[in-house]
Amino acid sequence: MSEEEQRAWAEAAGKGDERAFEAIFNHYQVSLFNWARHLVGDADEAEDVVQQSFIKAFRALPQMREPGALDYWLKRIVYTTSMDHLRQRKRRAETSWDDRLGHHNLPGRGPEADALYQEQLDLVQVALQRLPERYRAYILLREFEGKSYDEISAIMGDPTTTVRVVLFRARERLREILREIAGEDYHGA
Amino acid sequence: MEHEELKVLVCAYHDDEVTAEERALVEAHVAECAECAETLAAYGRLGRTVRRLPRGAPSRDLWQRVQSGLAPRRGLFWRRLLPAAPVLALVAIVVTLAIVWGPQFGGFAPAQPAVQREAAVDKSAPSAAPEPQGSPLGAIVPASAGTAEEMETYGLTAAPPSPGEMSSLEVVSQTVQRGVAQAAPRLVGTLYDAAGQPLADTVLVVSDMVGWTGAVTTTADGAFALDLPAAGTYYVALAGSAEARVLEYNGTAADAAVSGTVYLTQTGYIAPLIVLEGNDEVVVTLRVR
Numbered sequence: 412m413s414e415e416e417q418r419a420w421a422e423a424a425g426k427g428d429e430r431a432f433e434a435i436f437n438h439y440q441v442s443l444f445n446w447a448r449h450l451v452g453d454a455d456e457a458e459d460v461v462q463q464s465f466i467k468a469f470r471a472l473p474q475m476r477e478p479g480a481l482d483y484w485l486k487r488i489v490y491t492t493s494m495d496h497l498r499q500r501k502r503r504a505e506t507s508w509d510d511r512l513g514h515h516n517l518p519g520r521g522p523e524a525d526a527l528y529q530e531q532l533d534l535v536q537v538a539l540q541r542l543p544e545r546y547r548a549y550i551l552l553r554e555f556e557g558k559s560y561d562e563i564s565a566i567m568g569d570p571t572t573t574v575r576v577v578l579f580r581a582r583e584r585l586r587e588i589l590r591e592i593a594g595e596d597y598h599g600a
Numbered sequence: 601m602e603h604e605e606l607k608v609l610v611c612a613y614h615d616d617e618v619t620a621e622e623r624a625l626v627e628a629h630v631a632e633c634a635e636c637a638e639t640l641a642a643y644g645r646l647g648r649t650v651r652r653l654p655r656g657a658p659s660r661d662l663w664q665r666v667q668s669g670l671a672p673r674r675g676l677f678w679r680r681l682l683p684a685a686p687v688l689a690l691v692a693i694v695v696t697l698a699i700v701w702g703p704q705f706g707g708f709a710p711a712q713p714a715v716q717r718e719a720a721v722d723k724s725a726p727s728a729a730p731e732p733q734g735s736p737l738g739a740i741v742p743a744s745a746g747t748a749e750e751m752e753t754y755g756l757t758a759a760p761p762s763p764g765e766m767s768s769l770e771v772v773s774q775t776v777q778r779g780v781a782q783a784a785p786r787l788v789g790t791l792y793d794a795a796g797q798p799l800a801d802t803v804l805v806v807s808d809m810v811g812w813t814g815a816v817t818t819t820a821d822g823a824f825a826l827d828l829p830a831a832g833t834y835y836v837a838l839a840g841s842a843e844a845r846v847l848e849y850n851g852t853a854a855d856a857a858v859s860g861t862v863y864l865t866q867t868g869y870i871a872p873l874i875v876l877e878g879n880d881e882v883v884v885t886l887r888v889r
Contacts, residue, residue, distance in 0.1 A: 436663055444658040458658050458665075466669040535649045553615060554650035560617045579611035582643060 412438055414479040421478035424469070432469055435481065440465075442556075443489050449551050450493040452540040456500075464492045483565040486552075490566070494544055538588040546581035553578055601625070603633075610636050614643040787836075788825040789884035791818050796887075798822025804886075806836050836886065 423431035
């Protein structure tokens with residue numbers, strides 16, 4: 412969706428046009444769902460986050476400052492909603508992510524290539540959930556979403572110089588975590 | 601350049617977010633530094649793995665869930681009217697009694713005679729504004745202005761009125777002819793200016809609570825008549841040159857040329873409230889403040 416289209420949809424929805432809001436929902440729901448899914452580490456919870464995010468967005472659209480930046484604005488709302496969700500989860504002392512992935516015997520998996528591939532994917536998912544939330548968001552925006560530094564800056568509200576440093580620290584921390592949980596068996600970090 | 605700074609540059613190089621000068625610097629460094637060469641390779645492997653993380657689509661009912669999440673707000677107005685329900689019920693009873701018994705005791709007359717009575721008042725005192733006659737269904741005046749949350753929710757940009765402030769339209773008198781033989785509820789009446797003179801060629805905007813909006817232009821003697829879609833509660837606003845927003849109760853908003861006197865508050869719009877129970881005909885006398 413072009414910037415002009417984003418502006419047109421956002422302005423119409425901001426004036427209460429529910430069809431415009433539904434069009435925005437249909438266009439962004441999948442990417443926002445996947446963004447939330449890896450931020451909170453759970454598909455069901457991600458749906459709740461996306462639901463809450465769209466409700467917040469609908470209510471805040473009339474006050475939106477840059478309708479042409481709808482994409483970044485929605486991603487930002489999902490990010491903040493995800494962070495709220497994670498804080499609530501911590502308070503509820505829910506089961507940890509390692510428990511949720513209890514079927515994974517993290518170190519020392521089978522020798523088969525497919526198993527190794529799946530194992531590395533699982534390990535990275537677990538490691539991502541152990542990263543500080545902000546670092547996780549940066550890694551996902553850059554590697555999962557393919558966002559440029561300028562786009563990450565717009566979404567996270569940080570200067571591009573900060574984006575560069577935070578991404579470096581996030582990657583280094585992710586490698587450390589992978590080494591901690593997988594030892595020498597992991598070949599990705 | 602410190603090695604730590606070079607490491608940051610290596611990371612940016614992996615993302616292709618470096619200047620030409622930085623690129624040359626990194627490539628020269630990596631050619632000599634085994635640690636940074638391995639780091640660069642590790643970033644590549646990590647990136648490829650993260651890109652393969654599962655992707656999917658949310659449940660098909662997510663849109664319905666979003667809509668249901670918004671629904672309570674849509675019902676906010678009705679919930680806030682609930683405390684006033686006994687008063688409204690009492691008012692309805694008074695109106696019904698007035699219509700049934702009124703003519704016998706000099707009270708409210710049926711619709712058409714009421715208009716004639718208003719006209720007689722005007723003839724006797726043409727320069728004076730019609731005085732309020734204790735209309736049983738007069739304007740609902742909210743206790744306070746809209747909250748910041750409501751302003752945000754409904755995109756209200758105009759400044760809310762002070763608590764207790766009334767609409768620029770005032771209901772001077774109102775009578776209801778219940779269940780008269782006609783196809784649809786009907787609103788008829790006369791509009792006067794603040795000096796008591798009939799207001800001609802003036803557009804009134806009438807809205808219900810679910811998105812219907814109608815408009816009617818007054819005739820030379822300030823009269824108007826408008827068929828309404830169904831029984832319900834309607835608001836009347838004065839249209840004018842000033843661009844304002846008519847807010848609808850389902851959370852959407854429709855732009856219309858209104859004098860800016862329609863505001864959302866804790867109890868509803870500051871505007872005349874008219875309740876129709878069936879195919880009634882409501883006769884109102886309105887006055888611009």
